[in-house]
Amino acid sequence: MNVNNRILVVGANGQIGLVLTAALRARYGTDQVVATDIRPATNPPAGPFAVLDVLDSQALEQLIQDYNINQIYHLAAILSARGESDPRWAWQINMEGLFNVLEAARLHKLKVFFPSSIAVFGPSTPRDHTPQHTAMEPTTVYGISKVAGEQWCQYYFQRYGVDVRSVRYPGIIGYQSMPGGGTTDYAVEVYHRAVKGEHFNCFLRPDTRLPMLYMDDAIAGTLALMEAPPEQVKIRTSYNLAGMSFTPAEVVAEITKYFPDFSVSYQPDYRQRIADSWTQSIDDGDARRDWGWQARFDLPAMTQDMISHLQQYYALTQV
Numbered sequence: 001m002n003v004n005n006r007i008l009v010v011g012a013n014g015q016i017g018l019v020l021t022a023a024l025r026a027r028y029g030t031d032q033v034v035a036t037d038i039r040p041a042t043n044p045p046a047g048p049f050a051v052l053d054v055l056d057s058q059a060l061e062q063l064i065q066d067y068n069i070n071q072i073y074h075l076a077a078i079l080s081a082r083g084e085s086d087p088r089w090a091w092q093i094n095m096e097g098l099f100n101v102l103e104a105a106r107l108h109k110l111k112v113f114f115p116s117s118i119a120v121f122g123p124s125t126p127r128d129h130t131p132q133h134t135a136m137e138p139t140t141v142y143g144i145s146k147v148a149g150e151q152w153c154q155y156y157f158q159r160y161g162v163d164v165r166s167v168r169y170p171g172i173i174g175y176q177s178m179p180g181g182g183t184t185d186y187a188v189e190v191y192h193r194a195v196k197g198e199h200f201n202c203f204l205r206p207d208t209r210l211p212m213l214y215m216d217d218a219i220a221g222t223l224a225l226m227e228a229p230p231e232q233v234k235i236r237t238s239y240n241l242a243g244m245s246f247t248p249a250e251v252v253a254e255i256t257k258y259f260p261d262f263s264v265s266y267q268p269d270y271r272q273r274i275a276d277s278w279t280q281s282i283d284d285g286d287a288r289r290d291w292g293w294q295a296r297f298d299l300p301a302m303t304q305d306m307i308s309h310l311q312q313y314y315a316l317t318q319v
């Protein structure tokens, strides 16, 4: 392996993990990136892979030694909606998993990426242009684990000098992979339904505005943060990131420009309460200033790109 980037991805088969692992391999070389997940992938891409339960610190240690790892992207977590079905289990996976990674990073001087989320925000947070430094009183166990996780990352940086970097992802939308267990998942499913010509039943109210980000921007931002010179990374909890903000009604209106007969119904469930506790738009001025963050995709550009890729994927004829 090349000496500079020997990367372990934890949770490599998740929504972000699949795409980020491919991007890291394209950038640094297939063999430089070891993908791990609790389960093997259905169609595994070329490159090193190991099954890893993030609660197994010894197995993590072994992989770090075997592959001489110097960076970990720690993506394994139970998301907002799924976490509510078993809060203590979600807490255990999210927190112990992070501790295992941070401890390994301390011992082996590894660089770490930790994804935080807009789920750190809660009802007491300003809802529009949510500032970087603000009230964070989340209502979900996922949100609580991300607030605590951010603080632990900063602690490991300040106390032990661990180079840990983080962003608060909005809802992530991409054609490459499916999300699981989140509150923003509807915004991926809606595209698949439209392209397949199926009815879409939305689990949020049509007017629920949430911050979102296209996958390509999320990946570019993550790589930019991880490659930034350390002195530019001034925030060691987690950076706000903004892409776009929209409601289900707005994304449906955009999709309807391509599929005029798209049929949609709304049946809010327990996820509505989670969405209502989050903020609507994000101020990402610190990320822009410190390491040059800038999202490229807005709702129309994303919709065009999603639809054309999904049409290829489902092998449909061009609209």
Ligand code: SER
Binding pocket: 079, 080, 081, 116, 117, 118, 119, 142, 169, 170, 171, 172, 181, 182, 183, 184, 185
């Ligand atoms: N997409 C995530 C969720 O909905 C937010 O980080 O849980």
